Each structure stands twice: as C-alpha cells, then as structure tokens.
Amino acid sequence: MNILVLSPGFLGVKIGGDALSTAFGVTLLFVSALVLLYGSYSLLFKSPIVIPxxxxxxxxxxxxxxxxxxxxxxxxxxxxxxxxxxxxxxxxxxxxxxxxxxxxxxxxxxxxxxxxxxxxxxxxxxxxxxxxxxxxxxxxxxxxxxxxxxxxxxxxxxxxxxxxxxxxxxxxxxxxxxxxxxxxxxxxxxxxxxxxxxxxxxxxxxxxxxxxxxxxxxxxxxxxxxx
Known part of the structure; x- marks a missing residue:
C-alpha cells in the first residue's frame, strides 16, 4: 500500500517534494511501521486466550x-x-x-x-x-x-x-x-x-x-x- 500511495502518479505524495507531501509520506511510513511491529508482537508474544x-x-x-x-x-x-x-x-x-x-x-x-x-x-x-x-x-x-x-x-x-x-x-x-x-x-x-x-x-x-x-x-x- 505504501508503494502505491508514494507512487509519483498516485495522490501526488512524494518524500522530498513540498513540505506537506513529505510530512504526509513520512507519517504514513511511520504509522505503517508501528502497525507492523504491533502485529509481529501480537503474533509472537501475546498470550493466547485460555479456555477455562x-x-x-x-x-x-x-x-x-x-x-x-x-x-x-x-x-x-x-x-x-x-x-x-x-x-x-x-x-x-x-x-x-x-x-x-x-x-x-x-x-x-x-x-x-x-x-x-x-x-x-x-x-x-x-x-x-x-x-x-x-x-x-x-x-x-x-x-x-x-x-x-x-x-x-x-x-x-x-x-x-x-x-x-x-x-x-x-x-x-x-x-x-x-x-x-x-x-x-x-x-x-x-x-x-x-x-x-x-x-x-x-x-x-x-x-x-x-x-x-x-x-x-x-x-x-x-x-x-x-x-
């Protein structure tokens, strides 16, 4: 999804372009990284639900x-x-x-x-x-x-x-x-x-x-x- 959004022809979002576009692009990458880390944590470390x-x-x-x-x-x-x-x-x-x-x-x-x-x-x-x-x-x-x-x-x-x-x-x-x-x-x-x-x-x-x-x-x- 990040590749699609940051593509030059899609939404005009570009890191290294104007300030607004760069800020949006960096924020998108940061949020994506957080989601990925949380998902990995949930899979590896989160305790499974215990059946009584x-x-x-x-x-x-x-x-x-x-x-x-x-x-x-x-x-x-x-x-x-x-x-x-x-x-x-x-x-x-x-x-x-x-x-x-x-x-x-x-x-x-x-x-x-x-x-x-x-x-x-x-x-x-x-x-x-x-x-x-x-x-x-x-x-x-x-x-x-x-x-x-x-x-x-x-x-x-x-x-x-x-x-x-x-x-x-x-x-x-x-x-x-x-x-x-x-x-x-x-x-x-x-x-x-x-x-x-x-x-x-x-x-x-x-x-x-x-x-x-x-x-x-x-x-x-x-x-x-x-x-």
Missing part, C-alpha cells in the same frame, strides 16, 4: 490449554511430557479399538467389557490432566523464582520455608499426576499385550486377566476422587 478448565472437552482443547504454560521454566519438561502423553493416549485408544474390532463384534459382551474399561481409564487420564491445569492456573512463576532465590527477597527464613513448601507441593502434585498417567499408559500397553496372546475369550476369563484386575483396581481407587 471446566469448558475443556476435546484433546485439542487440552493441548491448547497446556500450550499456554509451555514457557514456565520450572515445569518445561513436565509440560512437554504431558503433551507426549496426550498423543500416546490417543494412539493407544485407537490401537485398542482397532484390535477389538478385529477380534470381536461390537455387540459381544467381551467387546463391551474391554471398550468400557478403556473409556473409564481414558476418563482417569484426562482427569489427571485437568488437575494439572488447575494447579498451573494458580502457579506464579515470578513468585516461585523469588522464593527459590533467597537473595532476591527480604522474607524471613521461616516464611521462605513455608513458601518453598507450598511451591514444592505444586511441583510434586504435577509430577505425581504425570506419573499416574504414565502408569495408565503402561496398563493399556499390558492390556494390548494380553489381548494379543489369547485366542479366545470368555467373560470370566477377561475378569481374571491380571491387567484387567489392575485397571479395575485403579478405577475403584479413584471412584470418589474429586479435583
């Missing part, structure tokens, strides 16, 4: 929510691992459903049992992600840095210890939730392995499968869990 945790529904929503915290230095590795877990969970579920569709009819009780357990485990997985997001939402990185660097603050030792305890609990909870999700992924791997080993299934046999018992126990342990 209670409104998150899809895997993409979870990824977008985690993306907001990707630059939180104390948790960079944990957030990266959480991203990887989301991808692996989607792959495990797809693989498991494909295996079930190959071995059973969707109307069979065996299929329904495996599919139901898979769905329950997936719910637990995303419940852990929600819990992580709830903690991240109230985690203050700048305050954490001050607490972990005593020279940068004038707090008493007792107060610093209490603050460190609080922030260490944040970190421990997030790491624990990620560890729980890793355990869930492992149990799904075991389930796939056990399904592939068996040639035929009876509903009673399914209930006795070691991995199914582990998964059932995990579901029961978290039955009354609340965020």
């Amino acid at each position: 945790v209670k409104q998150i529904k899809t895997r993409e929503d979870y990824e977008d929510a985690l993306m907001h915290y990707r630059r939180v230095k104390p948790l960079e590795k944990d957030i990266t691992l959480a991203f990887e877990q989301l991808e692996r969970m989607a792959k495990r579920k797809d693989t498991l459903l494909n295996v079930l569709n190959q071995r059973f009819e969707s109307t069979e009780l065996s299929y329904k049992k495996f599919a139901s357990v898979t769905e329950e485990v997936e719910k637990l997985f995303y419940l852990n992600i929600r819990s992580i997001l709830n903690r991240l939402n109230v985690f203050d990185e700048s305050e954490y840095e001050r607490v972990m660097n005593p020279k940068a603050t004038s707090f008493s030792k007792e107060l610093l210890l209490e603050k460190k305890k609080v922030y260490n609990e944040y970190l421990s909870f997030i790491k624990s939730s990620i560890g729980s999700n890793e355990e869930i992924l492992l149990k799904l791997d075991k389930l796939l392995l056990e399904i592939s080993r068996l040639d035929s299934f009876e509903l009673g046999d399914i209930e006795e499968m070691p991995c199914m018992q582990e998964i059932d126990m995990l579901i029961k342990q978290t039955k009354y869990y609340k965020q």
